[in-house]
Amino acid sequence: MLVINDPSSLSRVTDPEVRRLIEQRIEEYGEDAGLATFVVVEPGDPLGALDAQLGFSVLSNRFDGTRHGDRGFSPSFELAEDHGGLFELVFVLADYGDGVIVLVPKGDGIDGRLLSLCAEYAVPSQP
DSSP states (O other): EEOOGGGGGGGOOOOOHHHHHHHHHHHHGGGOOOOGGEEEEEEEEEEEHOOOOHHHHBBBBBBTBBBBBBBTOOOOSSEEEEEEEEEEEEEESSSTEEEEEEEOOOOOOOOHHHHHHHHHOOOOOOO
């Protein structure tokens, strides 16, 4: 798992689609870009590692405890977008805008439960 807190960390991102999206978000956020942390899920990453980074389970609603698949479940992210080769999940964690953007590449080695959650809730990204 890669955690990107500032533009100087972008050199660690080898996937061009992921890097492009992070660069685009940093440009869009402008001076507020420092409020966002980008977490890039990599093949083989255990779901527990993502949960530890977020401070809560991505498969549970952090307010009412319902889990993905439960009746009445709604995810804790504000937005989920499908960018073709990857999903983007946006979590706003504080009223002043602090948040985490989780990027989940589609493909082998990514936890199937996470991919299922993303596929169910993601909307196509707007160019």
